[in-house]
Amino acid sequence: MTTDPIPLFDPQAQYARLRPAIDRRIHDVLEGGRYVLGAEVDEFEAALADLAGVDHAVTVANGTDALLIALLADGIGPGDAVFVPSFTFIATAGAVVAAGATPVFCDVDASTFNLDPGDLTRALAELPGHLRARAVIPVDLFGQPADYAGILEVAAAHDLLVLSDAAQSLGGALRGVPVGGIAPVTATSFYPTKPLGAFGDGGAILTDDGERAARMRDIRVHGGGRVAGLNSRLDTLQAAVLLAKLESFAADRDRRAEIATQYEAAFDGLVGRQQCPSDTVSAFAVYVILHENRDALQAALNHRGISSRAYYATPLHRTASMRRFHGGYGDLPGTDWLSERILALPIYPDLDDRDVARIRETVLSTVAECEVPMERLGG
Numbered sequence: 001m002t003t004d005p006i007p008l009f010d011p012q013a014q015y016a017r018l019r020p021a022i023d024r025r026i027h028d029v030l031e032g033g034r035y036v037l038g039a040e041v042d043e044f045e046a047a048l049a050d051l052a053g054v055d056h057a058v059t060v061a062n063g064t065d066a067l068l069i070a071l072l073a074d075g076i077g078p079g080d081a082v083f084v085p086s087f088t089f090i091a092t093a094g095a096v097v098a099a100g101a102t103p104v105f106c107d108v109d110a111s112t113f114n115l116d117p118g119d120l121t122r123a124l125a126e127l128p129g130h131l132r133a134r135a136v137i138p139v140d141l142f143g144q145p146a147d148y149a150g151i152l153e154v155a156a157a158h159d160l161l162v163l164s165d166a167a168q169s170l171g172g173a174l175r176g177v178p179v180g181g182i183a184p185v186t187a188t189s190f191y192p193t194k195p196l197g198a199f200g201d202g203g204a205i206l207t208d209d210g211e212r213a214a215r216m217r218d219i220r221v222h223g224g225g226r227v228a229g230l231n232s233r234l235d236t237l238q239a240a241v242l243l244a245k246l247e248s249f250a251a252d253r254d255r256r257a258e259i260a261t262q263y264e265a266a267f268d269g270l271v272g273r274q275q276c277p278s279d280t281v282s283a284f285a286v287y288v289i290l291h292e293n294r295d296a297l298q299a300a301l302n303h304r305g306i307s308s309r310a311y312y313a314t315p316l317h318r319t320a321s322m323r324r325f326h327g328g329y330g331d332l333p334g335t336d337w338l339s340e341r342i343l344a345l346p347i348y349p350d351l352d353d354r355d356v357a358r359i360r361e362t363v364l365s366t367v368a369e370c371e372v373p374m375e376r377l378g379g
């Protein structure tokens with residue numbers, strides 16, 4: 001059995017597989033001489049809107065700017081509260097702070113790992129009088145769409161914008177609706193390790209709302225003289241790379257789902273996992289397990305050449321840059337519980353069946369060892 005380390009992600013292996021198409025697209029941009037916006041960006045936006053089943057795709061420089069620009073396009077800023085889960089990547093809340101608004105941290109459901117609509121209701125009721133409730137950002141964590149039925153209902157009652165953070169979930173679906181068309185506005189990322197990854201940064205905002213899309217296009221290029229703006233365009237070269245990668249997007253997603261099915265069958269009942277409702281299709285950007293002895297398990301896996309990562313070991317309401325926003329609020333028990341047990345395993349499409357078998361078997365044997373009571377380990 002080989003003991004070459006298996007990384008958590010491997011975008012280079014995907015490049016080796018798709019190299020002719022990617023190289024041709026990059027070459028065309030270099031020869032064509034149009035290096036900012038232009039034909040590739042237009043073509044990619046059309047293809048992305050098609051993939052997500054929406055009328056408008058506005059590409060931007062990265063996923064964080066996609067969230068920021070979506071907030072700015074709705075005039076959200078100082079004095080406004082934006083509800084976000086605490087169990088997510090820090091950019092979800094960072095974009096809120098960059099807009100000048102205040103993130104209000106909510107708990108997640110400990111079985112789906114996604115924003116709990118009941119806790120959103122609690123946070124709305126506890127909102128201090130100096131803040132106006134304006135938006136909620138459900139995150140489709142690890143690729144699994146959030147509970148939009150519940151969240152949209154609460155949002156409608158309080159007139160909140162629902163901005164979906166789909167940085168990890170492009171390719172997923174809810175009740176047959178692809179990610180992008182589930183919420184009124186959806187932000188996604190093309191960071192190299194996301195389901196559709198560029199060779200650098202990139203992002204996009206998806207919506208059916210033409211007026212919102214027009215404001216976002218203004219903001220992305222200095223505001224068009226109408227509003228204050230940014231410079232946040234998707235590089236033409238990245239659009240070219242993404243166009244080439246779109247050709248294998250569905251097959252790559254299906255391969256990740258196949259690996260997830262194999263993990264689920266092997267790990268059933270031995271480790272915890274993210275529960276996926278029957279109407280929900282995950283993009284499986286990340287595959288996570290839960291274990292009481294997470295740190296010991298991770299160290300043992302690492303020793304055997306299986307990379308893993310504790311996503312997210314520090315909930316946002318406990319980070320140095322964000323905890324000041326959580327001052328007066330209560331505990332987030334689901335978030336804290338998950339953050340102590342979560343561990344991500346490799347699930348990229350270029351893992352072959354032998355790699356997957358090795359990961360499965362190594363996790364199973366390591367879990368069995370980590371289950372041994374401590375007194376029997378030390379003698």
Ligand SMILES: *Cc1c(COP(=O)(O)O)cnc(C)c1O
Nearest residue numbers: 062063064089091092167189191
């Ligand atoms: C990656 C990510 C982002 C930010 O995307 P960037 O392109 O890295 O700026 C935002 N939210 C979540 C949940 C992410 O995983």
